[in-house]
Each structure stands twice: as C-alpha cells, then as structure tokens.
Amino acid sequence: MKISVIITLKKDVLDPQGKVIHQTLDGMGFNDVNEVRQGKYFEIDIKETDNDKAKAKVEEMCKKLLANLVIENYKIIDPK
Amino acid sequence: MKSSVITFPGSNCDRDMDVALRKFGFKNKMVWHADAELPKSDLVVLPGGFSYGDYLRCGSMASKSKIMQSVINFANSGGMVMGICNGFQILVETGLVPGVLLRNKYLEFICKNVFVKINNKQNKYFKNVNNEVLEFHIAHNEGNYFCTNDQLKEIDDNNQIAINYCDENGKIEDQFNPNGSIKNIAGIFNKEKNVLGMMPHPERMIDKSLSGEDGSLFFKNLINNLK
Numbered sequence: 001m002k003i004s005v006i007i008t009l010k011k012d013v014l015d016p017q018g019k020v021i022h023q024t025l026d027g028m029g030f031n032d033v034n035e036v037r038q039g040k041y042f043e044i045d046i047k048e049t050d051n052d053k054a055k056a057k058v059e060e061m062c063k064k065l066l067a068n069l070v071i072e073n074y075k076i077i078d079p080k
Numbered sequence: 081m082k083s084s085v086i087t088f089p090g091s092n093c094d095r096d097m098d099v100a101l102r103k104f105g106f107k108n109k110m111v112w113h114a115d116a117e118l119p120k121s122d123l124v125v126l127p128g129g130f131s132y133g134d135y136l137r138c139g140s141m142a143s144k145s146k147i148m149q150s151v152i153n154f155a156n157s158g159g160m161v162m163g164i165c166n167g168f169q170i171l172v173e174t175g176l177v178p179g180v181l182l183r184n185k186y187l188e189f190i191c192k193n194v195f196v197k198i199n200n201k202q203n204k205y206f207k208n209v210n211n212e213v214l215e216f217h218i219a220h221n222e223g224n225y226f227c228t229n230d231q232l233k234e235i236d237d238n239n240q241i242a243i244n245y246c247d248e249n250g251k252i253e254d255q256f257n258p259n260g261s262i263k264n265i266a267g268i269f270n271k272e273k274n275v276l277g278m279m280p281h282p283e284r285m286i287d288k289s290l291s292g293e294d295g296s297l298f299f300k301n302l303i304n305n306l307k
Contacts, residue, residue: 013182016185071180
C-alpha cells in the first residue's frame, strides 16, 4: 500500500527558501502571490495491507524520523 | 582522561578533533557509528561534518545510528557529551539538548571566525576559563538556532545558554549574529550541563601559527576540569 506524507514548516518558523522562491516568482511576473512555504513530500510503499494499521505505522515514522515536531507538521494522505 | 570521537558516514572533523584531544592530553579512541558499545570514556564527542549527506534534516539519520543509544544512555547517566557543528545538529535530533538548527537566515554557507561570549561558567566545559570572549571558527549551512517559546523559557530558567555570538568585546547584538539564531545562541547545554552542543569549532583553533589558540585554551581547561 502506498501512503503519502506531506511535511510542512510550522506557521511561526522562518522559511528563507520559501521567501526566496516567492521573490523569484515575483520577479518573473507572478505578482499575485501572498506567500510561499516550502515543504517535503514522501511516498511510502508499506507492506501492511490494513489501511488503519498502515496509517498508524506511518504516523509513528513521522513522529520518530520524518518530521521534527519542534518546527514541522506532518499530514498523512489517505491511501486510495 | 579518556575520550571517544564518534565517526559517522560523512563526518569530516573527526580526525581534527582527535588531533586536538590528543594534543591536550586525552587518550582518544575513534568509534564507528555502527558499533553498539561505547568504550569507557570521560568525554564523548560528536564531530562536525555532513553525516549521511545531511539527508532529510541535518543530523537526523545519525541521531538514529546504533552507537547513539549508548551515547544517549551515557549522557543520561551524567556522562560528558559534546557535539560540535553537525554534532550539535545530531544532539538536537536526539533531544538531548532542546531546539533545532534551521537553515542560515540568509541562505549562505558561512565559513569564518567569530567571537562568542561565555554565558554560563558553572559547568565542566567553561569553569575556570579566564576569558569572557573566545574566538572560534564556524563553517555551516544550518546553524540558525530555533526553539519554541516554551523551550526558550525553560532554557532561560535553567541558564542553559552556553555561548552567544558577539563582537570582540563581548557585545551581543543582532549585527554580530551570523546565521539568525534566536538570542545569538551559538551553543547550548542540557539542563544538567553535562551535554554541550555548539556550532563553533574549538578544534580549529589550536595552533598559534595556523589559527589562534582560543581552542587550546578551551581544551586545556576542559581536561583540567575533568581530572
């Protein structure tokens, strides 16, 4: 089963890369952007076939390795 | 005094640290990250470098390596553990010291000498250092110290800030902050002050003709404090 995870920086954490991307977009003529925040995306192919169990495992992975909860939030996308 | 330097895949300041520790009297052993057991040590050092190519987040993979469980146990039982640069990043990922190290504020890799002011001398790392200000070298891309407001309060309440970036006279101001760290924090202790993480490299300042000798001062003092 494939499960996707999106990691984003928490709201009050400075994201200098996002800022630079925003500035560059602005310079390219995309003038209607309010803000850009950069994050990470993971696709995890897991052997577990039970939906809930798989999600629980991925959640543990997020907490223990994939995200640093001091600065990041994670969101697990429901497998289809 | 016995010390151990842990080498991770991608560590590149491990041998410099070995040279520095030996120069000032430590009997140092190099320990591979995949080992499970830590040799008997009075000091364990996590060196600088780019462990695991800085994949995912700097220090995140190394913090899960086999040897780290022994290092964490050693630290939790009061053992002296010092993380320099990438070693500091590894320490925050283990949770032994609070906070996290973000990408430098202006997105530049910074490689230069800086001055740091010692904030707390009530510990084995800085006790009896006569200077208030030390000149060390920094070389990092992710040294921007960040923590939550709750963590910051705890850090202040327990006097956990070890060193702050400053000018040569010890003035701690925004303009002397190279990377955007909260409160110019360059190094931080755990609550008990036996674990120290810092971005500057004292091991690069141990030769009068090559650099400066503030690192010599640091290591000489450290070994005396451990005796």
